[in-house]
Amino acid sequence: MNKIPQICIACYLLFLSSLVNAQEIDFGTYSSSYSMSVTTIGNTSLDFGMLISGDLSPLEILLTDVEIVTLQITGVRYLDVFVDIVAPDFLIEDAEPGCVTNNCRVGFTLGAAYSNKGTNNTSQAVVFGFTNTASVQFPIKYRGNAPPGPPPTPVYQGYDPSQFNEDAYLYIYGTLAAGTYDSGSYTSSSDIFVTISYD
């Protein structure tokens, strides 16, 4: 008997076994079957308003301020989502788009939080963003200390995803550094970019 095919199969299975994570069932493999959406509620940009040059205090938009940007995430309530946020380090004076000096660029520090208890309520929010690159994983619907729920309902004919959907909320805010700057309008060098995916 030619043993080469058997050896190949054994090697391949050995290779596959090295990729398996013990005791973890990844329902995210099937998450492509489930929809998710993100929409902005209220403010569409993080507008700090007026920053006084030479002021000694940083200009903050706090989690509790009306200037925050709120993103509503609608997805399957018992699935976890990964949220990744990348924010720019500076706002640049519009009149000096190539600015690399501190007289025409203002340092920005991101703040981010989420709420997954079913209501758009910042007092229930969990803060996770302290730097300009932030990541977090959370279930669309808070489940406390309870274990993860059953596997997602399979997609079937007549499947109505809205029956299984819930809203979670993502809050974006931050701080502008105090300093002496040129007068004018300032805009972020790039947008704050938020990516959300199922686990």
Added chain:
Amino acid sequence: MNMKQLLKILIVFSFLSSNINAQVNRVSASVNITANVEQSIQLITVNAMTFGDIEPGQIEIFVNPVIDVSSGYMIAVGTPEAEFRLDYLNVRNLTNVENEGFLTFQYVLSGNDTEDQASSELIDNDNRTIRFNNEGTFHIWVGGRVNLENATPGSYEGDFTIEIDYI
């Protein structure tokens, strides 16, 4: 099953498994950040208001900020062309520093975007929204009126508070 058939199966299986992992539902959003930087406002007092000598029997002092050289003179410095609101308490008490008693002083202000007192306009409650000129300055003259009928002899002093904020 020969070697070639086995390799085909393995290759196809490998392709399918990697393709499943690539199908991840992903959404994204972007948020713009904006701010306006304004220069801090400075108020420079160039001249203090003076009353000069008071004649015996004189019952009122009035320093007209538009025409009197004894008016106080201040320069506000800020962001060129920026609008600001000017607020002040137009009635203040002047305290007698030697005896008891005080005088009630009613301030009157005028302003101009050029350094020309004669063409300055009175700043009242109706026109307190003002704009810096293209050099970022605004000129303010301070005058006022005080009734001396019940004044006791002595020296009086008091302060004047003016507040300027960007709109």
